[in-house]
Amino acid sequence: MGLKEFTVTLNEEKRFELSIKLIKLGLPIWNEYAIKKKRLEYVDTVVGMHHKVDRKIITRVLETADNLKKKKSIQNELQKLKDDFNDPIVALQDLDWKIPKHIELIFYSAYNLTEKMNGKSKTSFGDEQLYLVINQICNGLSTSKKINFNQINEILKKFK
DSSP, X not given: OOHHHHHHHSOHHHHHHHHHHHXXXXXXXXXXXXXXHSOOEEEOTTTOOEEEOOTTHHHHHHHHHHHHHTTOOOHHHHHHHHHHHHHHHHHHHTTSSOOOHHHHHHHHHHHHHHHHHTTOXXXXXXXXXXXXXXXXXXXXXXXXXXXXXXXXXXXHHTTO
């Protein structure tokens, strides 16, 4: 059974929990990169503006997801996250911000989890939003070579 088929067998709450668990595994990889880079920044080629990326953005996504599970109000933080993701996502798409593929996938998975918390249920290709998150973070984790497919599969088994 492929990842997509497995994911659709889970209810939405389990998919959300799995997304959080996997992104938490990606957080140390992101943090290691952010510390090594010292600065997460880029210059956009359209107007030449210098931008910085909040190195705590993925931590903030995970905290917001935890607060959502606890039924706390998250609207203010969701808006801040959306604003903080907007420019870097465009920069990645425009190739203005170049980062290693596994870091990009971890970043995108956190962004797409934020999109889910903002109410987006389907991707523009019709896939379920949390499947996209899970697919991206699994790819990011395995591409990082810090976590292998067997370890990811063990985590997935626990969610059956």
